[in-house]
Amino acid sequence: MNKIGLLLGELHDAECDLATEYRAVAGRQAADAGTHYPCLTLAQKCDTHATRIREMADRYAKDLSEPHQSHTVAAAADAIRHKTSELLGHHPQSGLLLLRDLRQLYVMAQAVGVHWILLGQVAQAIRDASLFDEVTALHKETLTQVKWLTTRLKDAAPQALATRD
Amino acid sequence: MSSCRPPCGARRPAATPTPTGPCTFRTRPSTRPARPAPTSTSSSTTPAAWTCATAAAFPCCPGHPEQAWTAFTALTRGRVCDQSALTYHKLRNSQGIQWPCTEQAPQGTERLYTDHTFPTRPETCTDYGHDLATGAQNEADEYRAHDPDGRAILKAASYLPPHEETDADHPLQLTTGRKVYHWHTRTKTSRAPELEAAAPDVWVELHPGDAADYGIAEGDLVLVTSRQGTTVEAPAVLTGTRPGVVFLPFHYGYFDQAVPERHTRAANELTRTEWDPVSKQPIYKVTAVRVDKLTDARIARTGRR
Numbered sequence: 001m002n003k004i005g006l007l008l009g010e011l012h013d014a015e016c017d018l019a020t021e022y023r024a025v026a027g028r029q030a031a032d033a034g035t036h037y038p039c040l041t042l043a044q045k046c047d048t049h050a051t052r053i054r055e056m057a058d059r060y061a062k063d064l065s066e067p068h069q070s071h072t073v074a075a076a077a078d079a080i081r082h083k084t085s086e087l088l089g090h091h092p093q094s095g096l097l098l099l100r101d102l103r104q105l106y107v108m109a110q111a112v113g114v115h116w117i118l119l120g121q122v123a124q125a126i127r128d129a130s131l132f133d134e135v136t137a138l139h140k141e142t143l144t145q146v147k148w149l150t151t152r153l154k155d156a157a158p159q160a161l162a163t164r165d
Numbered sequence: 166m167s168s169c170r171p172p173c174g175a176r177r178p179a180a181t182p183t184p185t186g187p188c189t190f191r192t193r194p195s196t197r198p199a200r201p202a203p204t205s206t207s208s209s210t211t212p213a214a215w216t217c218a219t220a221a222a223f224p225c226c227p228g229h230p231e232q233a234w235t236a237f238t239a240l241t242r243g244r245v246c247d248q249s250a251l252t253y254h255k256l257r258n259s260q261g262i263q264w265p266c267t268e269q270a271p272q273g274t275e276r277l278y279t280d281h282t283f284p285t286r287p288e289t290c291t292d293y294g295h296d297l298a299t300g301a302q303n304e305a306d307e308y309r310a311h312d313p314d315g316r317a318i319l320k321a322a323s324y325l326p327p328h329e330e331t332d333a334d335h336p337l338q339l340t341t342g343r344k345v346y347h348w349h350t351r352t353k354t355s356r357a358p359e360l361e362a363a364a365p366d367v368w369v370e371l372h373p374g375d376a377a378d379y380g381i382a383e384g385d386l387v388l389v390t391s392r393q394g395t396t397v398e399a400p401a402v403l404t405g406t407r408p409g410v411v412f413l414p415f416h417y418g419y420f421d422q423a424v425p426e427r428h429t430r431a432a433n434e435l436t437r438t439e440w441d442p443v444s445k446q447p448i449y450k451v452t453a454v455r456v457d458k459l460t461d462a463r464i465a466r467t468g469r470r
Contacts, residue, residue, distance in 0.1 A: 033438045033439050033440065034440070037328055037439050037442075038298075038299045038300070038442060040328060041298060041299065041325060041328075042299065144296050144298075144299065144301055145299075145301075147296065147299075147301035147302070147303070147304075148296065148299035148300065148301035150301070150302075151299075151300065151301050151302045
């Protein structure tokens with residue numbers, strides 16, 4: 001059983017799912033420039049991680065393919081989310097919806113982080129120094145994503161929770 | 166209220182001057198609306214009334230602005246920006262004082278960090294730093310774990326492409342910025358006749374190669390349009406140095422226009438709402454635009470075909 005390959009596959013799926021969620025949140029939060037643009041930046045970052053994981057998987061006899069995305073459907077969904085967000089952007093509930101979106105991203109990013117921890121331990125156990133270096137660097141980037149989500153949650157919480165409607 | 170002359174010799178704002186002398190850039194047909202007439206002087210803006218308005222803004226410091234200044238500088242005592250010894254008397258009798266200005270450095274401080282010690286120790290620093298790409302804030306405990314011990318911190322950032330890319334519909338990249346003649350929105354510099362005469366209205370700088378591609382000659386009136394749906398009308402000046410890039414000075418709003426609803430020269434209105442995640446500075450340099458010729462230079466200048 002190719003357990004390392006399995007782990008890489010799960011990590012790859014987790015990064016791709018996180019990228020999709022960042023883009024969905026960017027669409028829903030289109031009226032909030034402080035959330036919208038960083039989510040797009042981090043979605044790109046997850047795509048880059050996924051590419052590097054596919055390259056690692058090659059070395060461990062695991063075949064991982066790029067996620068299939070219908071660009072037309074994805075673009076249409078984005079446009080609808082974007083427009084809805086602009087219309088609802090300053091609705092009284094929009095702060096609570098933002099917190100919910102950020103919390104979901106936080107949980108998904110932490111899940112990605114757990115996979116990086118495991119892969120780092122594996123790299124040390126099998127004495128693959130270059131894998132270990134790469135995993136360390138990419139894990140640090142995921143931790144920075146969690147740090148941004150924490151910053152944004154702290155930023156948004158008082159306005160959303162401690163003010164009167 | 167007692168009548169009192171402001172001690173710092175401040176004057177009430179000058180009236181708007183009428184433009185005099187030849188204009189360097191005559192951009193519009195002669196049917197352009199005339200500038201508003203200068204406001205007449207009135208007794209409602211005497212020095213006494215101005216000073217009392219300032220006193221109202223600082224209820225804890227009744228009297229005049231010097232007391233507000235003293236209260237402010239006392240707050241800076243012991244801080245990195247210490248100006249506690251910086252008095253009106255020193256300001257009036259010098260060419261300028263560099264802070265910190267304290268009891269230990271009563272004439273100010275010319276150079277900082279001459280002992281190579283920076284205020285970065287965890288007990289002294291005012292911030293723990295950020296990730297430059299997202300603005301993620303560093304936490305106190307991780308900062309303490311990597312205590313810089315008074316050293317300066319240099320940060321590097323990888324290149325990130327702009328969030329707005331050019332395409333076939335908006336093939337040029339707009340950057341807005343400043344010119345030497347004006348400051349911000351010209352509320353002061355437009356009142357200086359020499360500056361106003363030197364640069365009274367907006368223009369757009371294009372690379373000569375791009376201008377040739379679009380059939381635009383020097384002085385032609387062009388329309389610059391962005392994805393925001395806003396537009397700027399400006400004459401073309403073919404001094405751009407970078408192909409694919411277009412420059413607009415952002416100084417020209419509409420506070421001084423006879424028809425203020427007509428927003429045809431506010432360059433920053435072409436840009437999106439986006440800001441640098443750490444400094445929160447708006448992104449003014451990478452908007453995708455299209456440029457279309459409106460009229461020939463000769464017609465733009467004279468209003469006659």
